[in-house]
Amino acid sequence: MLYDAVASRIAGRLYRRVVADLGVIGLSHDALIVDVGTGPGRLPILIADAFRGIRVEGIDLSEEMITRARQLADAAQTADASRVSFTVADVADPPHLRGSVDVVVSTASMHHWPDAAAGISEIARILRPGGQAVIYDPWASLNSAVAPAKEAGLTARTQGIGFGIARLTLFSPA
Numbered sequence: 001m002l003y004d005a006v007a008s009r010i011a012g013r014l015y016r017r018v019v020a021d022l023g024v025i026g027l028s029h030d031a032l033i034v035d036v037g038t039g040p041g042r043l044p045i046l047i048a049d050a051f052r053g054i055r056v057e058g059i060d061l062s063e064e065m066i067t068r069a070r071q072l073a074d075a076a077q078t079a080d081a082s083r084v085s086f087t088v089a090d091v092a093d094p095p096h097l098r099g100s101v102d103v104v105v106s107t108a109s110m111h112h113w114p115d116a117a118a119g120i121s122e123i124a125r126i127l128r129p130g131g132q133a134v135i136y137d138p139w140a141s142l143n144s145a146v147a148p149a150k151e152a153g154l155t156a157r158t159q160g161i162g163f164g165i166a167r168l169t170l171f172s173p174a
């Protein structure tokens, strides 16, 4: 109970931070954002509410999480529910076409990926030229992703943001 209260408070702060960070990226009006390891999908709903017109797709390996995310999205009655969708998918094998995604976000998921390098390589594949991935996780897992990101042709920048979390921003060449 106490854990839930603390966890949801930290997650709430993190999600607000992600939305603020997306605000400075300069999203196009019809951008597609993919939230990798979306869990119960709270972040995509917040993002869709914060930015009119953009589309947000949460992907997760777990069917159970995606079912829960769809239920929460229905209950949240987002202004335009068609802009939020959820798909069961592994970050190492996402169904998206090469260069079809404007921004990838991910919170507290990368340290679960069995093959972070494969996930990073796929993120590089699906990002459009000039697209960005913004990944929030503990330092250790983010640091392990820097070399694979460079190998995949991405520029990587890591920065601590507090509460034990750092942000890895990956820039795809334009």
Ligand SMILES: C[S@@+](CC[C@H](N)C(=O)[O-])C[C@H]1O[C@@H](n2cnc3c(N)ncnc32)[C@H](O)[C@@H]1O
Binding pocket: 011, 036, 037, 038, 039, 040, 059, 060, 061, 062, 065, 089, 090, 091, 092, 106, 107, 108, 109, 112, 113, 114
């Ligand atoms: C700790 S939860 C974080 C959920 C959510 N992003 C949040 O911040 O509340 C980690 C999520 O990553 C998902 N995940 C783990 N490995 C994955 C993979 N290879 N591809 C996609 N999702 C994965 C898990 O199923 C889980 O829902």
